[in-house]
Amino acid sequence: MTYIAQQPKEQIIEDYARYVNPGRVEVYRQMGVDFVPGRREGVWLWDVDGSRRLLNCRTSGGVFNLGHRPPRVVEAVKRALDELDVGDHMLMSEMRAVLAKRLAELTPGDIQYTTFSPGGAEAIDVAIKLARGYTRRPKVISVRKGYHGHTGFALAAGEDVFRSKFGPMPPGFLKVPFGDADALERVVDEETAAVIIETIPATAGILIPPDDYFPRVRALCDRAGAVLILDEVQAGLGRTGRMWAIEEWGVVPDVLVIGKGLSGGVYPMSATCHRPHLDRFFQENPFIHLSSFGGAALGCVASLAMLDQITEPGFLEHVRAMGKRFAAGFADLKARHPIVAEVRQRGLMIGFELCDDRLGPLMTMALGANGVLAVFADFRPSTIQIMPPLIIQPDEVDYVLSALDRSCEMLSQMDLDALPELLLPLTL
Numbered sequence: 001m002t003y004i005a006q007q008p009k010e011q012i013i014e015d016y017a018r019y020v021n022p023g024r025v026e027v028y029r030q031m032g033v034d035f036v037p038g039r040r041e042g043v044w045l046w047d048v049d050g051s052r053r054l055l056n057c058r059t060s061g062g063v064f065n066l067g068h069r070p071p072r073v074v075e076a077v078k079r080a081l082d083e084l085d086v087g088d089h090m091l092m093s094e095m096r097a098v099l100a101k102r103l104a105e106l107t108p109g110d111i112q113y114t115t116f117s118p119g120g121a122e123a124i125d126v127a128i129k130l131a132r133g134y135t136r137r138p139k140v141i142s143v144r145k146g147y148h149g150h151t152g153f154a155l156a157a158g159e160d161v162f163r164s165k166f167g168p169m170p171p172g173f174l175k176v177p178f179g180d181a182d183a184l185e186r187v188v189d190e191e192t193a194a195v196i197i198e199t200i201p202a203t204a205g206i207l208i209p210p211d212d213y214f215p216r217v218r219a220l221c222d223r224a225g226a227v228l229i230l231d232e233v234q235a236g237l238g239r240t241g242r243m244w245a246i247e248e249w250g251v252v253p254d255v256l257v258i259g260k261g262l263s264g265g266v267y268p269m270s271a272t273c274h275r276p277h278l279d280r281f282f283q284e285n286p287f288i289h290l291s292s293f294g295g296a297a298l299g300c301v302a303s304l305a306m307l308d309q310i311t312e313p314g315f316l317e318h319v320r321a322m323g324k325r326f327a328a329g330f331a332d333l334k335a336r337h338p339i340v341a342e343v344r345q346r347g348l349m350i351g352f353e354l355c356d357d358r359l360g361p362l363m364t365m366a367l368g369a370n371g372v373l374a375v376f377a378d379f380r381p382s383t384i385q386i387m388p389p390l391i392i393q394p395d396e397v398d399y400v401l402s403a404l405d406r407s408c409e410m411l412s413q414m415d416l417d418a419l420p421e422l423l424l425p426l427t428l
């Protein structure tokens with residue numbers, strides 16, 4: 001029995017359009033994208049008809065940090081299926097306790113408690129509930145072009161493009177530019193419940209803040225008694241070559257939100273980890289937040305296997321080494337292709353910046369033609385997000401670099417002004 005390619009590809013696309021989302025199929029058709037993921041293994045993703053494969057540098061924003069179907073995680077979940085299920089979220093849970101303890105050991109500073117959810121946005125909602133519930137204040141400050149997901153409070157903390165159709169939003173949310181501590185200083189006050197920031201904003205184009213930014217953000221929150229929430233749904237869990245991206249700036253947030261790669265891409269899991277003082281809120285009513293599937297036992301098993309792998313000696317060194325190999329290749333590409341503007345990079349979290357917004361979508365398509373899946377940043381289409389699996393090997397890095405080289409060559413020969421109006425950036 002196989003689950004892949006039970007029907008011809010045309011039938012899958014037709015059924016997807018008829019029963020799931022015709023609008024998306026139309027957008028893909030206009031872009032010339034007919035790729036339907038079938039077989040998946042390690043860094044590779046095959047078209048369902050087996051006709052071609054792509055090296056996955058999108059990884060769904062880090063979901064596939066360990067590549068597709070990482071053997072260790074898959075084995076652990078297979079074994080667990082003989083004994084466990086999702087569990088009853090109202091009762092105590094051995095697996096949740098084990099995983100939360102492991103996260104307490106791994107997260108920065110004195111972060112101790114974890115609330116589990118099935119997805120990143122829900123985990124952000126929990127963080128904001130916690131901050132408002134603990135402080136009893138209304139104001140939540142986020143950064144422009146940040147992205148925290150599409151549920152209630154996460155959506156409210158995000159950009160208008162995703163919010164405007166669903167107003168009115170909960171009151172009290174406002175935004176300042178990323179990396180600008182002075183702007184933050186002007187709005188953080190005694191009414192502020194939380195400041196919420198992606199440590200390295202991904203959808204904004206992989207932005208790296210000035211060195212003093214996070215220490216100043218921490219100090220501002222401390223002064224006002226506001227809760228500092230860092231969203232490391234993409235940047236955490238080894239992506240930057242450190243366990244947590246924020247380690248670079250030596251700051252401990254009050255709440256750290258983790259998702260995506262947490263369970264090796266085989267089970268939906270996310271986590272809201274918080275420092276002890278905030279727990280006063282949950283102690284007042286330990287049942288104030290419930291989620292049937294948050295912290296499912298099978299997901300905890302997957303997460304523990306994933307954490308075992310990324311904490312093995314040499315794992316983060318490998319991420320840094322592959323990051324360096326990419327960096328050397330980027331320097332060469334930048335020297336040879338004027339369309340490359342700059343590269344912003346921490347480990348394997350990479351923003352490959354082109355000199356024109358219109359080039360991002362074109363580069364995504366060119367890379368697809370050259371065997372690589374990598375997508376432009378939604379809020380900064382001139383940036384290609386390059387987020388390969390952390391297990392990528394040197395020859396695979398070289399494969400991506402040569403695909404970038406060929407794609408730059410193709411794009412350099414295009415007359416952008418002669419092209420018909422390009423598709424607007426879209427969320428993939």
Ligand SMILES: Cc1ncc(COP(=O)(O)O)c(C=O)c1O
Pocket residue numbers: 061119120121122124147148149150198202231232233234259260
């Ligand atoms: C930084 C960040 N936070 C939160 C989320 C929301 O996660 P999810 O899609 O699992 O709800 C995302 C999703 O892309 C993200 O990139």
